[in-house]
Amino acid sequence: MTETTTAPLLSAQGVGKLFGHVRALRDVSFDLHAGEVLAVLGDNGAGKSTLIKALSGVYDLTEGRLRVRGEDVSFGKPADATARGIATVYQDLALVDTRDVAANLFLGREFRRGPFVDRRRMYREAERILDGFTIKLPSVRVPIYLLSGGQRQAVAIARVLVGGADIVIMDEPTAALGVQESERVLRLVRDLRDAGKAVILISHNLQQVWQTADRIMVMHLGRVAGIRRRADSTVEEIVKLIVYGDPDTERDPDGAPDAGTGEAGAAPDRPDGGTAHDPVKDTDRRAAS
């Protein structure tokens, strides 16, 4: 991974999201590079879902800015994020259960020959794409409802490749899977990374994060509690960030209620009101050293 020498594919700067008076995200800043897996960890209500929905165009931002390949972007709808090469694989996978694997892979992007769908080409292409996957499917002609959870994940991931996305957001891809299938799906996530994609992996499972992520971003009460290179961190450090956040950053300059607390000032105010360290820059410094 070359995070300090290449420009980020995706960059969030001071991103915030208010729902009424509840601040679900506050001053979220991070970079995401091609060929890396950034895991996003955090307790319930930390802001993970809100963040991925903001990155995938479901929510607009209240504050801050997003840049994709160095360009400022503003997403009014999910199609805007898709057009910028961002694909999100949600837990429900959004597959059509009654249709076969190939049809799901090319949903909305069917090959055509004249007025007709070119099924033969779709099957051929589907087989080609899935051929290198560690999760094997019985056939590209089986309907989705006959597949296991891991096989369905594989189809959803393959669909990302078909769409040509280079920024892939995965929401708890192993949440419903057993141990073996989880291992295989995590291998697919690493394969995406090795193919040069930038991957955001939302997870509650620290062990899986350790197996898969290059960097870890911990969220706490809507803020970034810290970003660490996995190789430079410890499970203890990450758990502490998940549970307690970073007391230096958790001040409340404007009194808006923090997510998860419903009241102002989730963490003690800094007496000097000063600016705490920037976890992203800290990480970049560590990465550069």
Ligand SMILES: Nc1ncnc2c1ncn2[C@@H]1O[C@H](COP(=O)(O)OP(=O)(O)OP(=O)(O)O)[C@@H](O)[C@H]1O
């Ligand atoms: N549509 C909404 N309207 C109001 N508040 C919301 C909305 N969506 C999220 N929130 C609040 O924003 C905060 C962050 O929620 P979010 O769902 O992003 O957290 P999360 O880290 O994904 O949690 P979980 O792991 O439980 O899914 C929570 O306090 C939540 O109640």
